Amino acid sequence: MTNPQTPHTITSLRNRPAWAALNEHFSELRKMHLRRLFAGDPQRAERFTLETLGLYFDYSKNRITADTLRLLVELAEQSGLREHIDAMFEGDKINVTEKRAVLHVALRAPKEEQIFADGADVVPEVHAVLDKMSAFAEQVRSGAWKGHTGKRIRNVINIGIGGSDLGPVMAYEALKYYSQRDLNFRFISNVDGTDFVEATRDLNAEETLFVVCSKTFTTLETMTNAHSAREWLLKALGDENAVARHFVAVSTNTAKVEAFGIDSANMFGFWDWVGGRYSVDSAIGLSTMIAIGPEQFHAMLSGFHAMDEHFRTAPFERNLPVLMGLLVVWYNAFFDAQTVAVLPYEQYLKRFPAYLQQLTMESNGKHVTLQGEPVDYQTGPVYWGEPGTNGQHSFYQLIHQGTKIIPCDFIAFAQPLNPVGNHHDLLVANVLAQAEALAFGRTAEEVTAAGTPEWLVPHRTFEGNRPSTTIVAARLTPEMLGKLVALYEHSVFTQGTIWQIDSFDQWGVELGKVLAEKIIPEFAAGDELPLNHDSSTNALIRQYRKLRRAK
């Protein structure tokens, strides 16, 4: 049965005229080398570079022509991208399977804007929470917020997982340069006790504040870690009243927060129209705000908002997230590219690829359309990456000379945050060189002319024609981080719209959780309890029981 929530106005992907045209266009373009495309058009770099919002977005080293771009834009139009963008900003319930609006754009809307969900303007509530966060963050930063024994807070530990962890840890690491250095920040996510123990072992409970982040306040990992944190604190301080000074919560579930023993005055709320992986700029970012201060946090929000406005208003052919999303669709559909590598040449962005993995793969890892019909085309690619130059000494070999096509996003900044000698020139020279080498390679003739023995020539030849996009900005600032995150958010939206999937649900994470709940009591039960999983899982449970006893 198809989904009664969704209008059937969009033609299925393969029947959209631009899709057929792209297919035909691809058969002409697939053999075309970037060397020829550049040689044939001295203006190519200029033609395929977009400079806006402080970003220099060079997509000329992609395997496209002006025709490709025209057809991709037509595909976006025929996919209802314009209408879908408007529907998101108007608070329509575009997360159809969960019947929810998708309004992370409201989290960064300036006070004077109005954005409606279910008939109510949500912007005043957003700013009320931001104000409450700011007041609290200032108290912690200034030392006015004291622990139970009167000592100031020195350690802030975020407990959360998935969207309630990856955003905070990525943003904290990305903006560490701007952080208050007499505060120590840690992040506990994994239910593996090691994560908890290593994060707390050298800390004084009297100086430690836990920020428990959970939209639902029921997530197994987070609740387990929060209870262990409570025990750890009480063991050190010996008084239940200490909880109020050492725990705050970020959640949508007041009842559960209170049941845990956290005063609702110390709870920071958000709303069901904020998806976990789109929540870094909500109260889930509280630890980031404590680190960098309210002013810089607001600067980050203004960066997000600038990209939102660009996405909402710029024509598709000059719209950064649309172009980025269309390139992903192009390689994924026609070149059979399975992955996208995100390669930031900025150490502070070391957690950015991990953050993007959730954003992109939880959003677009879907196998049915909004109508519940199986797709007959590829959807979301695997996103992965590492900061440069480290990757060059590890996996770049495969990108240069392997048998797979891996489109790369290179990200670089002109001004170093930490200038040391000539490090930064070396860093930036490397990123430009990598993109150049991938695109143009080194022909057998060139290798031979350099005096390489004949037998070695095939090994030293680089075929090139490997696509990449290079994004350059002046400096990594909170505002720029906001722009970059929103760029990827809206690229994901563009892709999901073309594929006609629900980019905002995540049913795929449910089954494993349900099965784990069944297995937990089976560990405790004796061997006489019959197990009714498959034979492999049954044997693994018995083996675990046996090895556990053996210690």
Ligand code: G6Q
């Ligand atoms: C993100 C997902 C998921 C979620 C975590 C944590 O979009 O919904 O990663 O963020 O499962 O959920 P809670 O915040 O409810 O603990």
